[in-house]
Amino acid sequence: MMTRDQERSGRFHEAVAAASRGQFVVDLGAGEDLNWARAAASSGASRVVAIEESPESYARALAKMAQDPPARSVEVILGNSLDVDLGESADILVSETIGNIGSSEGAAVTLSRARGTLLKQDGLVIPDSVRTFGALGNLRGLLGTDTPAFGSAAKHYVDAIFRWWGGPFDVRLAIANPIQSELYSDPIELERLEFNSTISETDSRIGPVAVTRDGVVDCLMCWIELSVAPDLPPLDTLRVPTSWSPCVMVFPESISVTQGQSGVMRFESRLSDDGLHPDYFVDLELNRSPSNVNVVLESLHHAGTFGGTAFYRELFAGWSSRV
Incomplete structure (x- = not known):
């Protein structure tokens, strides 16, 4: 449903595409479709990591990668974003963990802690607010x-x-x-x-x-x-x-x-x-x-x-x- 939501996905795609060239991008809670990881890779990101906690979504994402050339450069990691060591800090964090009430899906906790462990001090979070x-x-x-x-x-x-x-x-x-x-x-x-x-x-x-x-x-x-x-x-x-x-x-x-x-x-x-x-x-x-x-x-x-x-x-x- 979220992938087909054009009002939602269109804004994210535009923001990710505009910011990603030459950047290290991390997609938190990427899901099986790897939407924003794929958008970053297609827009010239230097490195793209997709983190997915669900084993089922992770397995489906790997299967879809094999059929999608832009996705093959994406590193897909199974795990929790708070436990992952990427070896370097990212330039951009992307996450759609927004709920019907802004914080209801855990965005405040996920992004506040991920900013401290995964993102450069002057890095960018998408969405903005x-x-x-x-x-x-x-x-x-x-x-x-x-x-x-x-x-x-x-x-x-x-x-x-x-x-x-x-x-x-x-x-x-x-x-x-x-x-x-x-x-x-x-x-x-x-x-x-x-x-x-x-x-x-x-x-x-x-x-x-x-x-x-x-x-x-x-x-x-x-x-x-x-x-x-x-x-x-x-x-x-x-x-x-x-x-x-x-x-x-x-x-x-x-x-x-x-x-x-x-x-x-x-x-x-x-x-x-x-x-x-x-x-x-x-x-x-x-x-x-x-x-x-x-x-x-x-x-x-x-x-x-x-x-x-x-x-x-x-x-x-x-x-x-x-x-």
């Missing part, structure tokens, strides 16, 4: 249906997640092509990662909330604005369909809001117990007379409750028979 935004939303309105359900492909994917973890939990939900008129507040910046500056592996940010219309909200919709390179237009995943679909964090209960209502939101990321992927914590307070409204929720990378809200209980009705 990612910002995550959020807005209050009505979940069924965003979905465009009153009867939420997974499609067959999504069911297979969720089942695989549950088998990996050893049981079901309330997974974070991605929504392709959400109905944007079902957002009820101005965008709130939740997170900012600058990959060519100091990268914090955890974050806590407080921002103002401004309600733009009357309605009922029951989720926080999150999306990213990705800058692959400073001279390329950023990719806004709320407005441009990509494989980085916006995702939602479901409130414990729905709340009524009115146009002009204001408040404040704290959005915090903490590393989960795997030391790589963040858990997220939201504390929303909306001004209301005679007493303010407070919503507290957590969105964990794995584990947590199963059927913790009415929405999830409806979504997962009967799911235990498939786990």
Whole structure:
């Protein structure tokens, strides 16, 4: 899917091709297609290393290399980027470990540590930065249906997640092509990662909330604005369909809001117990007379409750028979 995502892959290909000539390029989490390693090799890089942690993807990458002349100069290494010794520091690091929330796939940890072990002090990271935004939303309105359900492909994917973890939990939900008129507040910046500056592996940010219309909200919709390179237009995943679909964090209960209502939101990321992927914590307070409204929720990378809200209980009705 990511290989076929032209909005996403086009920006990465342009940035890698423009920067690679005569450079030592490392592609982190290269995958079986070796997209950016191949782009660097084709653009005249002096050396290209692709690092892939999955044995299955590594084996498929080796098989594809034999059929692709530009890829034959790529050195493919099976392993974790934190454990690899390349013998010299790279000029460029490329990684697509960006999630629906910028840090959710482990980009903050992966790239902050790889910069220290694999990259020259004045080296370049691609992408340049990612910002995550959020807005209050009505979940069924965003979905465009009153009867939420997974499609067959999504069911297979969720089942695989549950088998990996050893049981079901309330997974974070991605929504392709959400109905944007079902957002009820101005965008709130939740997170900012600058990959060519100091990268914090955890974050806590407080921002103002401004309600733009009357309605009922029951989720926080999150999306990213990705800058692959400073001279390329950023990719806004709320407005441009990509494989980085916006995702939602479901409130414990729905709340009524009115146009002009204001408040404040704290959005915090903490590393989960795997030391790589963040858990997220939201504390929303909306001004209301005679007493303010407070919503507290957590969105964990794995584990947590199963059927913790009415929405999830409806979504997962009967799911235990498939786990």
